[in-house]
Amino acid sequence: MLAHWRPPEGLEADAQAANRLTTATCQALAGLMHAHMAHNRLHGAPELVERMDSFLSPQWAEERLRAVQVRKERQRDILEALQALARKRRERTP
Numbered sequence: 098m099l100a101h102w103r104p105p106e107g108l109e110a111d112a113q114a115a116n117r118l119t120t121a122t123c124q125a126l127a128g129l130m131h132a133h134m135a136h137n138r139l140h141g142a143p144e145l146v147e148r149m150d151s152f153l154s155p156q157w158a159e160e161r162l163r164a165v166q167v168r169k170e171r172q173r174d175i176l177e178a179l180q181a182l183a184r185k186r187r188e189r190t191p
Contacts, residue, residue, distance in 0.1 A: 149179075155190040158183035 135141060152161060162180055167173050 153179065153183050153186060155183075155187050158187070 135144060152158070162176070162183060165176055165179075167176055
């Protein structure tokens with residue numbers, strides 16, 4: 098058990114409330130552990146590649162990239178690289 102709450106002496110714990118508290122604590126901890134794992138697993142690189150793959154689908158890439166607003170000058174390099182990658186993928190897609 099990840100968490101165990103004991104009521105003060107003289108007070109009877111409601112079993113249902115204690116079970117709910119334990120369940121909620123375990124669910125919150127599981128969520129935090131999942132987020133931590135995703136962040137620390139190569140700093141989210143695998144998830145980033147999956148997102149880029151979806152974003153650059155040949156069917157939608159051109160439209161999506163046109164909609165991107167460059168907010169910082171350094172982001173222009175990233176946008177240009179994504180545009181080049183989208184062109185390359187479009188050429189390879191039958």
